[in-house]
Amino acid sequence: MTGDPRWLPRFEAELVQLGLEPARARQLAGETAQQAAEFGAGTAELFGPAHLYARHLVAALSAPGDTAPRTETPPGLARGRVLLRLEGVGKRHRRTTVFADVDLTVRAGEVAAVVGANGCGKSTLLRICAGLSTPTTGTVHRTARVGYVPQDGGTAGWLTPAEHFTLFGAAARMAPRRARSTGEHLARRLAWRPDRARCAQHLSGGTRQKLNLVLGELHAPDLLLLDEPYQGFDQGTYVDFWQQVRAWRDSGRGVVVVTHLLHDLRHVDQVLDLSAAAPGPSTAPAGGGHGTGRRA
Amino acid sequence: MTGLVVAALSAREVGRRRTAVLLVIALPLCFYLVRRDLPGQSTRLLAIGVGWAVATLTVFVVNASRSLDPRLRLAGASVLDIIGGRLLAMTGIGAALATAYSALVGVSRGDLAHPWGAVLMLLLTAVVAAPFGGLIAALLPRELEGALALLIVCATQLLADPAGSAAKLMPFWSARSLGNYTVDAAPTTALWHAVLHAAATWVLCTALTLAVFARRLRVARYPEP
Numbered sequence: 001m002t003g004d005p006r007w008l009p010r011f012e013a014e015l016v017q018l019g020l021e022p023a024r025a026r027q028l029a030g031e032t033a034q035q036a037a038e039f040g041a042g043t044a045e046l047f048g049p050a051h052l053y054a055r056h057l058v059a060a061l062s063a064p065g066d067t068a069p070r071t072e073t074p075p076g077l078a079r080g081r082v083l084l085r086l087e088g089v090g091k092r093h094r095r096t097t098v099f100a101d102v103d104l105t106v107r108a109g110e111v112a113a114v115v116g117a118n119g120c121g122k123s124t125l126l127r128i129c130a131g132l133s134t135p136t137t138g139t140v141h142r143t144a145r146v147g148y149v150p151q152d153g154g155t156a157g158w159l160t161p162a163e164h165f166t167l168f169g170a171a172a173r174m175a176p177r178r179a180r181s182t183g184e185h186l187a188r189r190l191a192w193r194p195d196r197a198r199c200a201q202h203l204s205g206g207t208r209q210k211l212n213l214v215l216g217e218l219h220a221p222d223l224l225l226l227d228e229p230y231q232g233f234d235q236g237t238y239v240d241f242w243q244q245v246r247a248w249r250d251s252g253r254g255v256v257v258v259t260h261l262l263h264d265l266r267h268v269d270q271v272l273d274l275s276a277a278a279p280g281p282s283t284a285p286a287g288g289g290h291g292t293g294r295r296a
Numbered sequence: 297m298t299g300l301v302v303a304a305l306s307a308r309e310v311g312r313r314r315t316a317v318l319l320v321i322a323l324p325l326c327f328y329l330v331r332r333d334l335p336g337q338s339t340r341l342l343a344i345g346v347g348w349a350v351a352t353l354t355v356f357v358v359n360a361s362r363s364l365d366p367r368l369r370l371a372g373a374s375v376l377d378i379i380g381g382r383l384l385a386m387t388g389i390g391a392a393l394a395t396a397y398s399a400l401v402g403v404s405r406g407d408l409a410h411p412w413g414a415v416l417m418l419l420l421t422a423v424v425a426a427p428f429g430g431l432i433a434a435l436l437p438r439e440l441e442g443a444l445a446l447l448i449v450c451a452t453q454l455l456a457d458p459a460g461s462a463a464k465l466m467p468f469w470s471a472r473s474l475g476n477y478t479v480d481a482a483p484t485t486a487l488w489h490a491v492l493h494a495a496a497t498w499v500l501c502t503a504l505t506l507a508v509f510a511r512r513l514r515v516a517r518y519p520e521p
Contacts, residue, residue: 081521130370142518156364168371170302218371
């Protein structure tokens with residue numbers, strides 16, 4: 001499903017206009033269509049306007065070292081205390097091994113991406129990190145203050161954003177007024193001004209995801225666990241989101257983000273390829289160092 | 297405090313679902329009006345209708361929050377805050393509905409042996425219905441299955457012989473027993489049996505609901521790195 005049939009030709013033409021070889025532009029357009037199909041969304045819905053996404057992609061591709069996922073902390077950024085450590089973590093559902101022997105260490109001031117094929121257990125791993133699911137094998141050490149943003153759901157359809165802030169604030173023992181003002185402040189950082197009267201079910205998909213993100217951050221966690229949090233974001237919000245991730249990192253928080261989008265990896269400090277930890281043949285590139293999924 | 301916020305916002309959520317609220321009001325009213333010529337049948341059916349409506353509402357409210365509740369747990373809320381708050385909200389809504397229908401019975405029926413028994417009958421049924429609906433939602437986490445289970449229980453409750461042992465195992469048997477006291481001037485023992493049955497049902501349903509959700513919403517406490 002690509003949605004607007006004019007989106008991909010526009011995108012390809014824009015890439016050529018920005019200096020890419022036509023063959024390379026065609027290849028990128030094909031990959032982009034494939035990504036949209038994987039999400040079950042239209043290209044315009046997923047990536048925003050074609051010309052903006054083309055510029056973003058060209059900028060991302062021309063950044064130095066963008067093609068190789070970083071496994072080291074960027075120079076100049078002091079590595080902080082360990083916020084999350086997975087050692088030999090595995091998960092089985094009945095007789096099926098979802099993944100096995102996963103190691104990951106995330107420190108304060110680091111962003112880790114979890115990638116892998118559909119069904120390889122990325123969301124399950126994130127739920128284990130959150131403590132919502134227990135690992136079958138291995139050990140987890142984690143900081144107590146954690147924020148979790150699920151892939152979908154996680155909000156109440158008949159409550160307004162302000163009421164969500166009050167509810168989640170109450171769970172974290174925050175005064176209602178403080179919770180609301182904190183929520184509205186965090187929302188503004190994602191270029192969103194919550195409508196006081198509109199219930200969550202009447203928000204667009206992207207705005208509901210912004211609400212999801214704000215709720216995950218409302219109680220100022222040390223570690224943020226984000227499960228494909230940008231679904232439905234337009235291009236501008238997508239850029240704002242990664243700026244926000246960088247701001248979290250710079251403020252000494254740890255971030256683990258599940259992603260399908262390979263061009264996201266330029267924003268992260270380490271990549272955990274979960275396909276490598278799944279049973280059976282895998283074509284995922286092997287990586288070294290902590291944070292790389294290993295085969296059992 | 298957190299439980300009260302959960303309760304207040306749950307009640308607000310329900311209040312915004314106007315069609316659902318109208319149907320919740322309509323269900324006991326239909327039961328009452330269809331047998332309004334018979335004092336015993338109409339008041340007992342009204343009470344079962346209130347219980348059925350409140351339990352159904354609770355099933356939907358608790359199930360609708362399935363994706364929200366784990367996040368509230370991670371943010372720091374306890375199971376008692378979350379589930380207790382929702383049951384409190386549904387009990388409040390049920391009590392309001394029972395009070396309104398008590399007024400209707402008071403105005404429209406002058407043929408009851410103990411008119412205040414009708415008030416107690418409706419209130420007890422509403423109070424028991426909230427944790428009973430919570431238990432159904434805990435055991436059957438999908439709305440359709442929960443609604444069908446309630447249909448089975450409430451239909452059996454309506455059809456079973458009130459004097460039989462099967463009827464006494466039903467959650468709203470207290471309404472049938474209080475009906476005997478209210479309409480047919482049964483001895484006061486019928487009143488106390490009803491109160492005891494309602495209290496035992498409430499305790500059992502509340503405890504089981506909280507126990508199931510304590511397991512379902514458990515959050516692993518990992519050691520610090």
